[in-house]
Amino acid sequence: MDTLSYKTISANKQTVNKEWLLVDAENEILGRLASKVAMLLRGKFKAEFTPHVDCGDNVIIINAEKIKLTGKKWTDKVYISHTGYPGGQRRTNPQDLLAKKPTAVVEKAIKGMLPKNRLGSELFRNLYVYAGSEHNQQAQTPRAINLNSLK
DSSP: OOOOSOOOOOOOTTTOOOOEEEEEOTTOBHHHHHHHHHHHHHTTTSTTOOTTSOOOOEEEEEOGGGOBOOTTHHHHOOEEEEOSSTTOEEEEOHHHHHHHOTTHHHHHHHHTTSOSSHHHHHHHTTEEEOSSSOOSOGGGOOEEOOGGGOO
């Protein structure tokens, strides 16, 4: 006997409604920006969220070089990488990384908040970060979004 009047909805690639969102990172705190954007990429703000499906939106971030970090994180925070050779551990701080590649600080923060599996890699491909206020996705007509309005 089927007494339930509703069924659990499980989204798939064909039924997902993806849209393009534009986020201005000017004067935004890095961690708060990254957590909200990671949730947008994942699709957690949607009613039909399904954990194993890419149901998030495509996100464009502009003005990535104008982010803020609180405290002494510009000089004290350390990004560690390894070349693969003995003694090849390299350390850099956000100040040097921003000077070398302005979008890398935002990309690293958001990538660290996504799942560490194939789905996370697929979700990260839906992110487009630009240092200036110009972007290459005008044809997709992205909708500007205020991150402070998201709960």
